[in-house]
Amino acid sequence: MDLRDTPEEAAFRAELRAWLEENLPDNLQGHRGGAARFEGPEMRAWSRALYDAGYAGLTWPKEYGGGGAPYTHQAIFLEEMARAEAPPHIGVIGLGMAGPTIMAHGTEEQKSRHLAPTLSAEEIWCQGFSEPGAGSDLAGVRTSARIDDGHFVVDGQKVWSSFAHIADWCLLLTRNDPDSTRHAGLTYLIVDMHSPGVEVRPLRQITGEAEFNEIFFTGVEVPAENVLGEVGGGWQVAMTTLLHERGTLGFALQAVLEVQIKKLVGLARDRGADPLQRDRVAQEWIELQALRFTNARALSQLVKTGIPGPEGSVAKLVWSEANQRVTKLALELLGPDAPLADANAPYGGYWQHQQLRSRGNTIEAGTSEILRNIIAERVLGLPRSR
Amino acid sequence: MDFTFTPEQEDLREQARAFLAEHPQASWRELADLGWTGVSISEEDGGAGLSFLEEAVLFEELGRALHHGPYFSTIALALPALPDDLRSEVAAGETRWTLALGPLVTDLDTADRIAMVGGDGIYELEGADRELLQTSDETRPLGVLRGGEPGLRLSDSGVLEEIRRRALAALALEACGVARRALEYALEYVTTREQFGKTIGVYQAISHPLADSYMRLELARSLSLWAAWCVAEDDEQAPVAAAAAKAYAAEAAVGVCEAAIQAHGGIGFTWEHELHRLYKRALWIESFLASGTRLRADIAATLLDGASTSGSSASPVPVSVTEGG
Numbered sequence: 001m002d003l004r005d006t007p008e009e010a011a012f013r014a015e016l017r018a019w020l021e022e023n024l025p026d027n028l029q030g031h032r033g034g035a036a037r038f039e040g041p042e043m044r045a046w047s048r049a050l051y052d053a054g055y056a057g058l059t060w061p062k063e064y065g066g067g068g069a070p071y072t073h074q075a076i077f078l079e080e081m082a083r084a085e086a087p088p089h090i091g092v093i094g095l096g097m098a099g100p101t102i103m104a105h106g107t108e109e110q111k112s113r114h115l116a117p118t119l120s121a122e123e124i125w126c127q128g129f130s131e132p133g134a135g136s137d138l139a140g141v142r143t144s145a146r147i148d149d150g151h152f153v154v155d156g157q158k159v160w161s162s163f164a165h166i167a168d169w170c171l172l173l174t175r176n177d178p179d180s181t182r183h184a185g186l187t188y189l190i191v192d193m194h195s196p197g198v199e200v201r202p203l204r205q206i207t208g209e210a211e212f213n214e215i216f217f218t219g220v221e222v223p224a225e226n227v228l229g230e231v232g233g234g235w236q237v238a239m240t241t242l243l244h245e246r247g248t249l250g251f252a253l254q255a256v257l258e259v260q261i262k263k264l265v266g267l268a269r270d271r272g273a274d275p276l277q278r279d280r281v282a283q284e285w286i287e288l289q290a291l292r293f294t295n296a297r298a299l300s301q302l303v304k305t306g307i308p309g310p311e312g313s314v315a316k317l318v319w320s321e322a323n324q325r326v327t328k329l330a331l332e333l334l335g336p337d338a339p340l341a342d343a344n345a346p347y348g349g350y351w352q353h354q355q356l357r358s359r360g361n362t363i364e365a366g367t368s369e370i371l372r373n374i375i376a377e378r379v380l381g382l383p384r385s386r
Numbered sequence: 387m388d389f390t391f392t393p394e395q396e397d398l399r400e401q402a403r404a405f406l407a408e409h410p411q412a413s414w415r416e417l418a419d420l421g422w423t424g425v426s427i428s429e430e431d432g433g434a435g436l437s438f439l440e441e442a443v444l445f446e447e448l449g450r451a452l453h454h455g456p457y458f459s460t461i462a463l464a465l466p467a468l469p470d471d472l473r474s475e476v477a478a479g480e481t482r483w484t485l486a487l488g489p490l491v492t493d494l495d496t497a498d499r500i501a502m503v504g505g506d507g508i509y510e511l512e513g514a515d516r517e518l519l520q521t522s523d524e525t526r527p528l529g530v531l532r533g534g535e536p537g538l539r540l541s542d543s544g545v546l547e548e549i550r551r552r553a554l555a556a557l558a559l560e561a562c563g564v565a566r567r568a569l570e571y572a573l574e575y576v577t578t579r580e581q582f583g584k585t586i587g588v589y590q591a592i593s594h595p596l597a598d599s600y601m602r603l604e605l606a607r608s609l610s611l612w613a614a615w616c617v618a619e620d621d622e623q624a625p626v627a628a629a630a631a632k633a634y635a636a637e638a639a640v641g642v643c644e645a646a647i648q649a650h651g652g653i654g655f656t657w658e659h660e661l662h663r664l665y666k667r668a669l670w671i672e673s674f675l676a677s678g679t680r681l682r683a684d685i686a687a688t689l690l691d692g693a694s695t696s697g698s699s700a701s702p703v704p705v706s707v708t709e710g711g
Contacts, residue, residue, distance in 0.1 A: 001388060001395075001439060001615055003615050004387065265689050265690065268690055269690055273686075273690065278683065281689060282633075283682055285630075286630045290609050290630075294604055296608070297389045297390075297607075300389040300390045304388075314604055314605070369590075373597075376593035377593075379597075382576065382587035382588070382596070383577065385588050385589070
């Protein structure tokens with residue numbers, strides 16, 4: 001056990017820190033996230049800069065444009081990004097889900113076609129999993145993919161799809177066999193979002209912004225070679241995507257919380273805090289450390305054995321609930337100014353926006369109820385509830 | 387960065403767990419024969435020359451077994467104050483110590499010698515009468531001392547800060563062991579007990595609080611192992627790490643025990659079941675040295691009242707303990 005950087009890790013950290021100081025544009029530092037991520041060309045330019053410097057896809061193989069670096073470098077990268085309050089690469093779905101799924105199940109052609117443009121932010125991905133009738137119960141997917149004359153014809157509706165309105169590609173879970181039910185008969189497709197018959201309608205959310213969308217597919221033609229994995233084997237591929245959605249996210253979430261706690265401490269210093277509020281600030285700082293070292297334990301386990309430990313499954317659950325408490329505490333510290341919004345509110349309405357946005361954290365990427373089921377059943381060995 | 391135990395440390399944990407399962411109330415002599423009393427004492431003084439990390443493994447396992455003996459008092463509280471000759475007696479299993487930090491003193495039923503804080507130094511207390519008090523946790527008695535006077539000078543009082551860090555970390559680790567055992571009992575029960583025709587673990591009203599208990603335990607362990615490493619390395623973050631670990635782990639242990647009692651229904655409320663003993667130890671740990679509220683007030687002071695600088699780097703929050711080479 002040694003919680004310090006190795007000399008090699010320390011060198012990587014120093015180099016990265018210097019690069020961030022030099023290259024992070026002032027107007028992007030402390031970016032509030034949300035829909036503002038999509039406005040203007042700055043985020044793509046920033047993502048491209050990360051790619052050109054070799055910091056996008058650090059752990060991906062070099063042959064596909066990645067860095068071929070160990071997981072520890074990815075963890076250091078996320079820590080330093082948080083320290084600099086730098087916004088993440090815009091290709092959240094591409095880097096976190098599409099890339100790892102294509103690397104695990106894709107053909108050589110799919111890998112060489114998609115991976116590098118994903119890292120360079122030339123191509124943006126969205127995810128087409130949830131449907132009006134299939135949320136937490138994903139096996140209820142009904143969007144159909146009929147094989148017709150050497151290609152698929154896709155009809156159906158997806159929902160809660162972040163980035164769809166700017167996406168070039170969609171990871172789409174479909175049902176190829178209309179007579180099938182549940183986990184059988186599903187097929188995973190890579191769909192060009194610019195195809196005829198794809199319609200994206202933004203969904204306005206609790207913050208007033210539109211970060212996610214409905215996608216309607218009407219007779220959309222998808223080439224046969226765009227199937228990911230086997231026809232009818234879509235469920236297994238989808239599980240890889242979700243594993244990466246929830247599995248490699250721990251350090252990214254920790255980085256988000258790190259920034260949030262830093263700002264919370266600043267807010268409490270600025271506005272003052274009573275003894276009960278001070279107790280809660282300290283408690284949230286402790287929770288952040290707990291998340292940090294839980295991630296570190298999981299990472300060390302992964303590096304040493306190649307098998308992720310059970311600690312990793314708690315990260316998303318812990319982070320989402322912490323972020324909700326932290327942002328609500330911030331509103332409490334704002335006192336009578338809490339109902340103000342945007343430009344009329346202190347700090348440009350940062351906390352009001354963050355607090356409302358945080359309500360989505362326990363719903364997106366697996367609800368807290370589903371995650372508790374996963375911990376109960378797969379980690380603690382309790383009987384299945386369904 | 388490597389946050390895993392070595393194979394030797396893992397072996398020590400396995401050995402400790404197996405031994406304590408057979409002998410939960412092993413004598414001091416037996417612990418000494420296993421080498422546990424001399425873990426961090428130098429080889430010249432008859433110890434193993436290892437670190438607080440190995441002791442951390444033992445604190446966790448002794449907590450899990452609810453061991454009744456002065457390991458905490460001797461190793462966490464008194465050892466840093468002892469000169470070499472007395473340390474070698476501890477390593478050899480010849481002397482058990484406790485340290486009087488306040489009016490209520492631990493393990494007066496088993497300790498052979500008592501250290502006390504007096505002015506600028508730590509001394510051996512001689513000639514005092516001991517009175518054991520009734521406590522809800524029977525495995526870790528408290529008592530008071532009457533009369534007596536400082537005798538042999540053991541060390542400078544500067545060592546008290548180290549003692550505080552070791553003690554907070556040790557209590558956090560014990561709390562993790564206690565919580566682990568309580569959660570194991572709960573999991574065993576809800577996977578065998580049937581009601582309404584089903585194993586009760588299938589009901590989410592039962593399983594979700596246990597999933598939460600598991601999460602709290604894992605977070606508590608991460609903090610406690612961080613604290614243990616900081617103490618072992620004399621890292622500058624050791625004081626805040628130990629405070630954070632004790633604050634979180636003690637409350638987590640209390641909460642996990644409560645969830646386990648609830649999951650057991652009536653059985654969990656009986657004297658017969660071991661759960662109440664685990665619960666009482668968790669409550670004992672929460673109250674000893676400093677409560678979570680007290681420790682968080684200290685942490686809040688370092689976060690909020692320290693010198694402020696300008697810009698977004700204003701926060702005194704340590705960004706990363708992994709910095710440096």
